[in-house]
Amino acid sequence: HAVLVVDMTRFSRVNECVGSMAGDELLITFARRLFSSLRAGDFLARTGGDEFGLLLKLDKGLEDAIQAAERIRTALSAPFRLSELEIRVDCAMGCALLGGSEELAEEVLRNAQFALKRAKVDGGIRFYEPNQARAARRRFSIETELRRAIEGNELTLAFQPLVDLKTGAVSGFEALARWENGRRGAISPVEFIPVAEESGLIVPLGRWALEAAVETLASWDRKAGRTLPLSVSVNLSAIQIARDDVATRVSAALEAHGIGGDRLTLELTESAIVQDPRRATKVLQELKDLRARVAMDDFGTGYTSLAYLQRLPIDVLKIDQSFVAAMLGDGDSIAIVRAILSLADALGMDTTAEGIDSPELAKALTRLGCTHGQGFYFARPLPGDAALDYWLA
Ligand code: C2E
Ligand code: CA
Ligand code: CA
Known part of the structure; x- marks a missing residue:
């Protein structure tokens, strides 16, 4: 039957x-x-x-x-x-x-x-299909548990160094959300961020990440006894741009911890702009007024029109890992990376290559004129204390 x-x-x-x-x-x-x-x-x-x-x-x-x-x-x-x-x-x-x-x-x-x-x-x-049903059930319980995790302060941030490729100095850290779930162990953001976006939980999660990242930067200054020449980068989801008052949150976090706006970078993906360009333009302008920097994340994977790139106040293009990873074996990927780099140069933007996991890649990207790098070759994302030690070392 x-x-x-x-x-x-x-x-x-x-x-x-x-x-x-x-x-x-x-x-x-x-x-x-x-x-x-x-x-x-x-x-x-x-x-x-x-x-x-x-x-x-x-x-x-x-x-x-x-x-x-x-x-x-x-x-x-x-x-x-x-x-x-x-x-x-x-x-x-x-x-x-x-x-x-x-x-x-x-x-x-x-x-x-x-x-x-x-x-x-x-x-x-x-x-x-039972597998699909199982995946849907997992998604659903992850949503329930994530809500509790946000309220119960169970999430943490890991910090991955951003390296100036010319000098080799660490110029800042990207803050990446981490979730250690008592029952399931570590759950990857690749899994829980999409759930958070679908359920709207990304709004409280994003507020928390912003606040915690700025707080950590202030705590590093305090430990070092001076204002460090370091910035933090925080990821913003398209849903936050659409639904939250991002600039008000940013300004409140900076003020609460006495951090200058120029030490904060907000990373957003092309989808955040394409979905509602007018709103995105307004938010980016408000962020600029706070002196914060804006980075275009995963660049090359979305559908931003070049006109937006020129018109919007974007400071950094982050070249998506997929192009970087393919560079060593594949001439086409090198051509794409080269094109992104010259585009950024023409528009006066910095460039960060993501996913650099070998010295060869670091060397190749430096030679091509990429300004910054990030990847396992330099360091994996680190807990806050270890990140400060990494910088001090
Ligand atoms: P992303 O913004 O592109 O972050 C970079 C991802 O690349 C991180 O993954 C990082 O651990 C990984 N990565 C860095 N270097 C290397 C490398 O050399 N090789 C490889 N294979 N991977 C490398 P992670 O931490 O798993 O985060 C995944 C994504 O989750 C992030 O991608 C970002 O889109 C999202 N995410 C994480 N935290 C937050 C957050 O607080 N808010 C929002 N909206 N999204 C977040
Ligand atoms: Ca990012
Ligand atoms: Ca990225």
């Missing part, structure tokens, strides 16, 4: 335009058509508002379910007539197979509904 759930696409929109009485009528016709596509041994039930569940008896396996889906689509293809309106509805379908007899019917239905959710994106049929 298989459970197939069928959901009318755009039903709420139809409902809105014809009124709920006519909507009910449409729903009944929809159910009738589904019923007419059943075969002996199949069952039909309403499992939600405009969602119907079919229990299909399979003779040949999966193929029967696909055929049933095709029958349903054909049955639904004729337009519905509601008073003078002619409405065409389509449907999305999710399907899950019943394995052993020990499985709960409810669970199989839930699995089919999970597949349906994905089918709704493109209106087709999707089959339940």
